[in-house]
Amino acid sequence: MSAVAESDRPSAGLLSLWYNREARQVIIQIFTIAVVFAALFYLARNAAINLERIGKDLGFAFLLEPSSYDINQTFIEYSSRSSHLRAAVVGVLNTFAVAICGVFLATVVGFVLGVLRLSKNLLMNKMVYCYVEVVRNVPVLLWILLMHGFVVHTLPHPKQAGDIAETFFFSNRGINMPSPTFEPLFWACALVFVAGIVGAVFYKRHAKKVQDETGKILPVLWVSLGLVIGAPVVVFLFTGMPIEWSIPALKGFNFQGGVTVKPELMALTLALALYTSAFIAENVRAGILAVNYGQTEAAHALGLRNNRTLQLVIIPQAMRVIVPPLTSQYLNLTKNSSLAIAIGYMDVTATLGGITLNQTGREMECMLLLMAIYLSISLAISSFMNWYNKRIKLIER
């Protein structure tokens, strides 16, 4: 404000620096950085001294030793003779599994609820309101424990497992479903499927051109579905259904054959998705409300029907408001998945940060690695979402 007065002051050595606004800001910033680094240095030094005192050195060679423990859900080959490193990778993949399923489910449920929340139907509106308030005001850990308790205590024992057509089984050991093995001819179907996708893309372009030129709207959705799903199904039937199914069957203590979705994965995914969907619903609602009502009126005035208005006018604009907070919800969900350890789901916190840490006593190394892993996952999600955000921004005129 009084820049003139300040520079007019007679410069009295160092003190004058303080009276200069720019210099002062620089000094404060340098000071802050110095304090932060001093604190970090202090902590690092203490850690080093304490590790030294109890005679522990920092090293990562232990990662190549056999882990000696078993993991109940592995997407890659793993046994107790595999290395700790491999156990960590198994954990990371398990983290991905919940994160991906959770994000997908949370997004779908969140968007539906967010739109319903704006419904003119009072009952619907209030029900969603209650859902959102109840769900997001109870800590997510409790939801996880509750879901797990529910699955383990209310579903029947494998011997009394419920089933659908004797191919899908539900018990407190999880959901057992048939798993496919593909015969050579199956790849023909896969090929047709890929061709269908390519065809659908071209058809969409063609439809847009037709619409631009003649104003005629072609049934893009139905044609695409026919190409992508219909055609492969027809080929599949004609080639004599070239898939062999392994059907789960109760043998001894548990179901053998097929694939199993463990109760821990189920409970964790559901709880995280449930919790996060409440936040996403609010983001979606805010996003839609942020689009001026004038936009709707303008679209109506142009003769667009209600669902087209939503699809072409409201949602694209709302997305720009929705995506940034959506990113942080995805990050939250992924990080919250580390609560898996509470119900014994073997994510990376439970393998690397749990059993490996404990059996090798390498707290510092495991924690550093774990932090690096979560940081990388989070940064990857952020950059993807930022890319997506930029992409939808470009449409702005």
Added chain:
Amino acid sequence: MKLKSILVAGAAMAMSATIANAATLDDVKARGELNCIVTTGLVGFAYTDESGKWNGFDVDFCRGVAAAVLGDGMKVKFVPTTGKTRFTALNAGEGDVLYRNTTVTMSRDADLKLTFLGVNYYDGQGFMVSKDLGVTSAKELDGASVCIQTGTTTELNLADYFRATGMSYEPVPIETNEEARTNYLAGRCDVYTTDASGLAASRATFDDPKNHIILPEIISKEPLGPAVRQGDDDWADVNRWVLNAIIEAEEFGITSANVDEMAANPPNPSIARILGVEGNYGEMIGLDNEWAKRVIKAVGNYGEIFDRNIGPNTEIGLERGLNAQWKDGGILYSAPIR
């Protein structure tokens, strides 16, 4: 709870540089309270009763140490830990001594930087199943779901055992004995495996203990004993000799009931040495000469502690077995106080 290990690791980083080699004995005396690391709750070994008071086999050994050092067996703060958090808690200085069904192993001793002081319970890993399953041997467990406490030796033995016998299983990892109990009773797992003593103790808390059996196979050696941080030999000595005194007291027939009488009138020189009538053994470990007398008065000898908490007349009903004195066919054998 689970996040605690993370917090403890963080705390260990931030902890000022005073914890590792300091004179724990002086710290405990100055504090006027012993911090003893125990389980989160295992009936018979370390658990809280309705009034919130800690009881149990391991708890009594903690009280013995407090009686020796502070003159009062009640001056103990118990620090509950899971199998996973116990060593970090000890190394971060949250407790002075660890009495938590802990198996003495080489890597814990050498790599985790603990000092083990002896064995207070000779155990081995067993399997518990519900009678309804009709299983009579661990060899029949192929394909079973097994509840297993993570961060324990038992989780490693389990992997080795099933691998060696060529059987498959689904490990259901859990954190505390309580969680194991709920999951096992809810049928999430068919089998609960841990130290056989722990199985007996857990079973005693079931509504229908008779419907569960412990299979005959014992698949490992689990010598359970106390540990302190490595590098404080004086403090290790105190704890080692409190343990030995408790064991030797039984060998010589000193009990909480007759300890005063025996001190007044020691029947033999061994007893005179233990009870501080002869020699200056207490002073050697930085205490006074009545240290062991106080221990026995407070908690009794090994046999008394065993019978009171986990013996045949308790609900847990463990036999002495390996834990009988060497003279009685067991392997309990204390180095002499002399």
